[in-house]
Amino acid sequence: MHIEVRNLNKHFGDFHAVKDVSFEIEKGHLIGLLGPSGGGKTSILRMLAGLEDLDSGEIRFHGELVNGLPPQERGIGFVFQNYALFKHMSVFDNIAFGLNVKKMPKAKVKDRVMELVELTGLKGFEKRYPHQLSGGQRQRVAFARALAPEPQLLLLDEPFAAIDAKIRQELRTWLRDLIERVGITSIFVTHDQDEAIEVADEIMVINQGRVEQKGTPWDIYKEPKTPFVASFIGESTVIENAAELKGFEEVGKHGGTRALIRPEYIEVGHKHEFILASATEQGFVKHLHFRGSEWLVEVEVGAHKLITYRSLEKETLKIGEEVSVLVHRAYLFNDDRSWIMENKLKDDPMPMMI
Structure with a gap:
């Protein structure tokens, strides 16, 4: 999915959270929204998903305006930082949830779930419940559930924040490989520059509601365009x-x-x-x-x-x-x-x- 955002604005009361933001994302790219807490990253992500109304601006998917579309009609998979799994459902049923909502035939649901179980390294865990899984395994279930309906865009809100450092490092590599295999356009929010540099094709540095710079991790590190980017990326x-x-x-x-x-x-x-x-x-x-x-x-x-x-x-x-x-x-x-x-x-x- 090709994404085009023009002059996006969002206020929360008197607070101007997103200020005239514009950018484009090519189909199949993995983009990191990087910046300090409260900079506007999650607000941008939620407006793309249709979970937050925008005050002004345009969001286009493949050239079509989606401003008024509800989340379920945008072709989006969303992964939350706290997993948001259904505690009373098994791994299989959690992954199958979106497919069952769409009333897909049971045989196709089973085939799709087992395909994702294999893809995400969860084979053998299908009958377990979330409390029986590690943090890394629960996050893999969340990824599989988001991918199950075959979305055109995958959005991830600090997907590794609730996971310990060692597992987080392993999941970064796993996520990068997974998205390359699936070939889905993806955007993830993080305040961890190492995470963004390691995982993303391109980084958008967000600060005080504005895009400070967009480019490859190497370009942003080597040629920062603003003092904020220079000071935020790397030690200095x-x-x-x-x-x-x-x-x-x-x-x-x-x-x-x-x-x-x-x-x-x-x-x-x-x-x-x-x-x-x-x-x-x-x-x-x-x-x-x-x-x-x-x-x-x-x-x-x-x-x-x-x-x-x-x-x-x-x-x-x-x-x-x-x-x-x-x-x-x-x-x-x-x-x-x-x-x-x-x-x-x-x-x-x-x-x-x-």
């Missing part, structure tokens, strides 16, 4: 006056320019680990956090605190140690624009590892 530190950093002095002519610096933009080493370069700052290690495959290093450079990574293959730094710090690039922004800038001094001469 904001420097209020970018001109205070070596190699970025020229931005001083752009009044009020701030620098957002990601950990991978920074290199840190022992005091004499770099051949002297005009771009190298001196700092002190404040904290070290073991991350399994690397160290997360918090370093103080003058009045600024930066975070970066250091490989386990390199000699371990010590808390309080004086270190050399090289900021390779920064995401700069002021009231007028935003852009990524390389350190102007780092190649004069090129800093090299000893």
Whole structure:
């Protein structure tokens, strides 16, 4: 299903929850609506489903206006974060529910349910009840029930929120594979950026009722279009006056320019680990956090605190140690624009590892 949304608005009393939102989604794509709580993600999802009335705007499925259609006539499957399974029904009956409402012949219902039981890895659990299943299994039942009527669009409202971390990680991969096999257009809401990056074909970053940016996970991470996107995706530190950093002095002519610096933009080493370069700052290690495959290093450079990574293959730094710090690039922004800038001094001469 191809989806087109134009100038969507929604108020709850005096609160403007969704502000003139427009976007398109290609058939078969898996889209993540990512953003902080209260940003408008779920409101958008519920308006697409017909569970919430819109104040103004248009929603079109395959070019046809669906604003006035009730949920059951939109060809949508909906998965809620709390599963919303019928406690008194078995796995089989939960999955069959929508098919029975449509009065499908019993033989076809059985064939469709068993097909989905196989597809979702629930074979052998058909006669069990929700209280006899794990959280991950209950969520698989919810997916199967949503897919049973063969919807053209699958909507998921924070589908992994009620599941523990280990199972959540497994279900992300499972969901990605499932949707690719089924080939259904899907939209899921999340505030977990790792979840969105891992699962989605494209991400829409939603903040304060507006779409800040839409693109592939890589594009959004590599080329954020707004300061909010840059600060929300990935770990970062904001420097209020970018001109205070070596190699970025020229931005001083752009009044009020701030620098957002990601950990991978920074290199840190022992005091004499770099051949002297005009771009190298001196700092002190404040904290070290073991991350399994690397160290997360918090370093103080003058009045600024930066975070970066250091490989386990390199000699371990010590808390309080004086270190050399090289900021390779920064995401700069002021009231007028935003852009990524390389350190102007780092190649004069090129800093090299000893």
